[in-house]
Amino acid sequence: MSLSSSIALFAPSSPPRTFSSSHSTNNSNTLSSIRTPGTPTSTAATTTTATSSSYFTTRVMPSMSIPSTPVQQITGNNNVPPTNEGTPVSVRERQGSFGGSNKVKILKPFNTANIKILLLENVNETAVTALRDQGYQVEAHVKALPEDVLIEKIRDVHCIGIRSKTKLTKKVLEAAEKLGVIGCFCIGTNQVDLEVAAQKGIAVFNSPFSNSRSVAELVLAEIVLLSRQLGDRSREMHQGVWQKVSANCYEIRGKTLGIVGYGHIGSQLSVLAESMGMRVFFHDVVPLMPLGTSKQVHTLDELLELSDFITLHVPETEETKNMIGEAELAKMKQGAYLINASRGTVVQIPALAKALRSGHLGGAAVDVFPKEPAANGPFFESELVGCPNTLLTPHIGGSTEEAQSMIGVEVSQALIKFINSGTSIGAVNFPEVDLRAIRDEENSIRLCYTHMNVPGVLLRITNILAEHNVDKQFSDSKGKIAYLMADISDVTPEQIQEIYRRVSETPTNIVTRVLY
């Protein structure tokens, strides 16, 4: 999809949206004091209508559209940043470099109760609570949704939270009319079409390391379980069979572990394995500092040939798809073990099943599969079922209370910061941009402009902002898109309208938001 067609997606037909500013009780401390200038302060609830023109060129999260009476202010005691009242947006006090207030302003979207968030796949309660505390409307589902239901649901939401099962493909993302941000409450982001998301101005966040320890611990346990054939012994006992054997059962002390992908998980595992007396080698596409006494080898083949255990910790990419097939398995030592807790597509399952049944491999532990059931229940099928000394687990590498709780906190904070303050730090598909906190003054705004990365944009924006006091501005690009944030002070409501209109009507516009 070209950028211009992505913009055209939001063209005509959409009627002006009406936003009620009746406020959520969850955020009463902050929101009840918000008023819309131009209306009496005592008016608790007002209704504003976005001008239809804003919909011809701009995708707008409701909070981010500029209402016809555009400025909301935080009044009274809310000038002080809240400490423990459910507004966990991190703010930095700024020493005023030139007169006026040096208190920071807590930016809020127009009306947080208008933000709709869809959470799928049993995202942790820590996230549900944090997002509801912001006043957002949160719909949480325990399971992934079938594609047709997902397409219907995603149409109307501003933010979606998923884990590894939900596929946010081009088809699904094209149905998303209001989506501004995606939270992957996991490490992997291969389930999202990151490029299409970026071109639609949708930032994607994940949790890069909150479940790494859980995966590393599981793999360490599996190394012991495989070398003692514990899966088979336990199954036999459950069937009433007593089978006391020591043949082909080993200690792991002194054995060689080969780690493919020495990132967050691989490197943690390296330390844990050495503490159990293993020798560790690893292969990675980038040169990395070996931890402990581990050593990096140049090629995958070298690693396959020298290791007693091979464990995979690479992301799913074009290069890692089918990385381990018949040829690679044949290079592994007779009786060696394979562990895969990365992504199902990294290993060719028929080849692995053959290597296990023939006795070439001594065993395998597999946590991830090319096709995984969408929900819990008796839906699992694989050629690996029934293979000797083969541990099969339902993608539970990162499924611990600790990991899920940390992921819930981390990703929800990233979403809140993006929605409320425009901060894209940590986004995986988006230029990473942030600004110091905005000063707590009336008539100051933050402009967040996602645009095509083509020459001439900054000149155009500078011309629009030329007559105004731009306190600070930062811009960065990534591939085809770029993102600019600018804090502007001393602007009247009319000027804000004008800035919004002119910026959102630039031909390079993807998404324009004004926060105040």
Ligand SMILES: NC(=O)c1ccc[n+]([C@@H]2O[C@H](COP(=O)([O-])OP(=O)(O)OC[C@H]3O[C@@H](n4cnc5c(N)ncnc54)[C@H](O)[C@@H]3O)[C@@H](O)[C@H]2O)c1
């Ligand atoms: N089973 C689970 O529940 C579970 C949990 C967490 C993560 N994961 C999966 O594990 C993967 C790895 O996680 P991580 O946090 O360690 O990621 P990471 O990004 O920190 O590390 C991945 C490493 O793989 C390397 N790499 C990439 N392509 C490679 C290639 N072709 N050959 C060799 N090395 C290559 C990278 O350079 C990097 O060092 C994730 O992408 C995710 O898919 C699974």
Ligand SMILES: O=C(O)[C@H](O)COP(=O)(O)O
């Ligand atoms: O990418 C990840 O973090 C893992 O695959 C875990 O995914 P999950 O949240 O679906 O368990």
